[in-house]
């Protein structure tokens with residue numbers, strides 16, 4: 567599956583390319599990204615190129631589909647969003663981050679809507695899920711706006727910065743996705 571491009575009025579999403587490494591290196595180094603994800607901090611000098619290379623390999627093997635997110639209003643690289651299928655259950659887990667200068671402009675929501683469309687319509691998944699730390703409600707809001715539902719709390723589910731942390735767990739199943747108004751499924755409408 568090459569040359570996939572997902573696009574709406576707000577963002578363009580495409581597989582990572584070598585030329586993204588300096589933007590990723592700059593944006594992913596912020597402590598606010600590491601606090602809410604498994605992006606390392608401090609961000610090592612070669613981490614962005616390795617992440618891109620791994621993303622490309624995973625794309626080829628079908629292990630994960632990692633997209634770069636381009637902010638259409640500035641044409642700048644703004645963040646990453648990936649979907650990791652578990653084929654035996656026909657479901658996938660989503661993860662993402664948006665660089666600080668781009669926060670609060672609807673990019674994550676627009677990107678997640680496109681990624682869910684890719685998951686259900688291209689990958690033909692039955693379920694897409696994601697979790698966020700309880701101190702990161704903005705991410706839960708993004709999931710809600712994209713049509714995901716809160717399922718509960720996975721207690722001490724991950725070891726993050728040497729601390730076991732709960733994850734607030736969200737999911738959307740195919741029937742939820744198909745019941746979304748088409749504006750939420752396919753367009754850029756922002757709540």
Ligand SMILES: CC(C)(COP(=O)(O)OP(=O)(O)OC[C@H]1O[C@@H](n2cnc3c(N)ncnc32)[C@H](O)[C@@H]1OP(=O)(O)O)[C@@H](O)C(=O)NCCC(=O)NCCS
Pocket residue numbers: 598599602603662663664665668669670671672673674675676697698699702703704705707708757
């Ligand atoms: C979480 C994150 C992806 C949001 O990206 P974004 O592009 O700013 O998100 P959007 O603009 O699409 O939407 C953010 C929503 O969260 C809301 N929000 C922001 N801070 C909030 C808070 N403290 N409590 C509740 N909601 C909050 C915003 O108001 C907005 O909702 P609204 O449109 O209803 O007003 C971004 O902040 C980020 O990358 N954070 C660090 C990494 C991370 O958390 N990744 C996700 C791991 S699960």
